[in-house]
Amino acid sequence: MENRILSKIKSDNVNLKESEIRGILYILLNFKGTLNLGELILKTGLPKTTVMEFLDSIKNYLKTSDVNKIQVKEEYKEVFSTLAKKYSFRFCRFTDKDTEKRFKSIQKEYNLSPKREFDQFFATPKTSVQKALVLEHIGMHFAESVALIGDDDLVSVAIALKYPKIKNITVLEIDEDLVKAIQSIAEKYKLPIKVIKYDIRNEIPTFLYRKFDVVLTDPPYTSAGIELFLDRSISLLKPHTDFSGKYILLNYGNSFKSLQKFIEIQRIINNYHLFLEDSVYKFNRYFGAQSIGSASTLYVLKTTPNTRPKEIKYQHIYTYEVMEKENFPYIAQYVFKLLKVPDEVFKSVNFIDKATRAFCKEHKIKIKDLKITKFDKNAYTFTYILESSNLVLHTWADF
Numbered sequence: 001m002e003n004r005i006l007s008k009i010k011s012d013n014v015n016l017k018e019s020e021i022r023g024i025l026y027i028l029l030n031f032k033g034t035l036n037l038g039e040l041i042l043k044t045g046l047p048k049t050t051v052m053e054f055l056d057s058i059k060n061y062l063k064t065s066d067v068n069k070i071q072v073k074e075e076y077k078e079v080f081s082t083l084a085k086k087y088s089f090r091f092c093r094f095t096d097k098d099t100e101k102r103f104k105s106i107q108k109e110y111n112l113s114p115k116r117e118f119d120q121f122f123a124t125p126k127t128s129v130q131k132a133l134v135l136e137h138i139g140m141h142f143a144e145s146v147a148l149i150g151d152d153d154l155v156s157v158a159i160a161l162k163y164p165k166i167k168n169i170t171v172l173e174i175d176e177d178l179v180k181a182i183q184s185i186a187e188k189y190k191l192p193i194k195v196i197k198y199d200i201r202n203e204i205p206t207f208l209y210r211k212f213d214v215v216l217t218d219p220p221y222t223s224a225g226i227e228l229f230l231d232r233s234i235s236l237l238k239p240h241t242d243f244s245g246k247y248i249l250l251n252y253g254n255s256f257k258s259l260q261k262f263i264e265i266q267r268i269i270n271n272y273h274l275f276l277e278d279s280v281y282k283f284n285r286y287f288g289a290q291s292i293g294s295a296s297t298l299y300v301l302k303t304t305p306n307t308r309p310k311e312i313k314y315q316h317i318y319t320y321e322v323m324e325k326e327n328f329p330y331i332a333q334y335v336f337k338l339l340k341v342p343d344e345v346f347k348s349v350n351f352i353d354k355a356t357r358a359f360c361k362e363h364k365i366k367i368k369d370l371k372i373t374k375f376d377k378n379a380y381t382f383t384y385i386l387e388s389s390n391l392v393l394h395t396w397a398d399f
Contacts, residue, residue, distance in 0.1 A: 002082050005061075012057035015050060023087025024054060025080050028072050037067035037364075038290065042124070044089045045282035045295035052364075067364070090282050094133035095126070099162045103129055106161075106189065107154060110181045114152065114288065116368060116385050118175055119220040119318050121289040123153040130283070131216065131249070131298075132158035138247055138277070138300060143213035144168060147236045149200060149229055152178055155216060160191035170208065172198035200228055201315055204235040212236045218251040218284075218296070225317040226252060227268050234272060235309040245275065245302035251284055253296030262297075269299070273306040288387055320390045346378050346395055356382065356393060365391075 009021055016024075027043055028035065041051050055067065061080070063071040072080055104125045114120035123131070132155055135141045145168040148156050156171045169192055173179050179197050186193040196205070200219075215236050219229035230250065237246040254261045269276055276299065283298035345351055349372060360367055366387040373381040382393040 002079055005079060006083050009054075009057055013050075013054050016046075016054065019085070019087050020044070020046075020089070021054075022083055022085040023089060026084035026086050028070065029077060029080055029084050034068075035070045037070070038294075040070065041290050042285055042287075042294045045285065045293040046089075047293045048290035050293075090280070092280055092283075094130050094137065096129055096133060096162060099132070099158060100125055100129045102161050103154075103158050106157060106185055110185070112152075112177060112181060115175060115177075116320070117318070118150075118152070119225075119320075120152045120175070121286040121294075123218075124285045124287065127284045127286070128153045128155050129158045129162070131155045131251075132162050134249055134298065134300070135159065135163065135214065138214075140214045140247055141166070145170070145212045147172065147208070147212040147215045147233075149198075149215060149217040149232060149236075150174070150219070151182065153218065154182065154185070156182060156193050157185055157191065160186075160189075160193055167192050169193045170212070171195045172200075172208075174199050200232055201313070201317065203311065204232055209235055210238050212246070213238060214247040214249065216249045220318050221253055221292075222317055222319055223264065223268070224314040226250075226265065228312060228314050228317055230268065230272060230274075231309050231312050234303065234307055235311075237303055240303070241305055245304065247277075248274065248299075248301040248303070250299040250301055251296045252299065253284075253286075253289060253292040265299070269301060272310075273304050273308075275302040275304055276300070277302045290387070291389060320385070349380060352380070352382065352393065352395070356384065356391070360384075360386075360391070365389075 006018075006021070010018060013021060024040070024044060027040065031039070037048070037051065037055075041048055044051065052067070055062070055070065059065060061073055061076045063069075063073050107125060112122070114122050131153065135143070135146070140146070141163045142165055144166075146159060146166055147170045149172050151171045151173055152175065156169050159166060160169055171182055171193060173182070173195060174197065176197065179195050182193060182195045185191065186195070198205070215233040217229045217233055219225045230248065233248045233250075237248070240246065252265055266276070278300035280298045282293065282295040284296045286294045286296070288294065353370070357367065367384050368387055369385040371383045373383070375381070378395075380395050384391040384393075
């Protein structure tokens with residue numbers, strides 16, 4: 001019976017390795033408390049669609065179809081226990097419970113919310129500390145100066161807590177609320193963190209040019225965003241003429257179903273003559289960003305004597321904006337044209353909004369915000385900001 005069940009689950013989930021299937025079953029059986037969809041995505045680092053497909057494939061073995069209460073039926077627990085096997089969905093992780101405890105204590109004092117206009121998804125506290133611990137792994141925990149381009153995960157705080165010998169930690173951040181929060185933390189806890197309000201679309205301030213040993217960054221997951229953040233990171237790093245190199249710790253998230261995007265990342269990295277010293281798949285975990293498994297990959301990049309900034313300029317770098325480099329396959333865009341729509345639909349904004357919300361609810365898509373723009377001849381544009389994407393509706397009554 002066990003082999004038959006496993007074979008059926010495997011045939012229904014061809015994108016998953018057997019070890020991953022057994023690992024998910026282990027989580028279902030051993031999770032303490034009530035397991036929901038978001039928690040399962042966070043633990044596995046698998047895309048939301050993949051996890052949903054898996055749950056659908058074992059729905060006959062679950063107590064309910066409610067994704068907020070995932071439980072195995074009592075009569076199948078013994079069978080599943082023979083199939084389940086603990087599996088690490090990350091290749092490696094760094095831990096420091098003391099630093100994590102101190103970090104959590106500081107973080108919860110500040111009521112920060114992620115802003116979609118900056119493509120923000122907050123990392124888990126464990127991930128923020130892990131990002132800091134990578135410095136020791138690459139021998140940069142005694143660096144003279146560390147820069148962070150964007151720091152919505154408060155990694156600068158984790159670095160300062162863990163490595164007090166680093167006396168120069170500089171954060172370049174566009175979000176005014178984060179700037180104030182990090183400044184407040186630095187002052188209150190006497191941490192060597194300097195925060196500068198900075199828009200990456202502008203050139204690096206000359207007084208920061210070539211001043212740092214290592215740069216950490218988690219850019220928007222667009223081609224222009226990643227290229228621009230890399231370019232600015234290189235501008236911040238100290239020059240060198242040998243192969244000792246300086247480091248960029250880049251983080252990028254993507255579904256395993258779009259491997260071409262990882263290849264494009266490598267192409268951008270190669271174009272800057274950066275050496276890919278290491279990469280750790282699904283190293284980071286985030287709250288939200290379920291379409292990419294609430295996870296991202298860490299790239300450990302080392303500069304070479306041929307690494308140079310190109311001083312490029314892009315104005316559109318966020319996922320909700322039209323990209324200058326439209327051929328880059330970072331964003332999956334779907335366009336639907338609905339023809340022969342009844343006239344009464346165009347006369348009711350509420351009808352369109354209600355129908356859209358019903359569609360999103362049916363597909364478990366969370367709407368965070370809505371903007372409606374009215375044009376001539378009763379034409380409207382509905383812009384929905386979703387939890388991990390965007391949805392835009394245009395109406396043309398005379399089309």
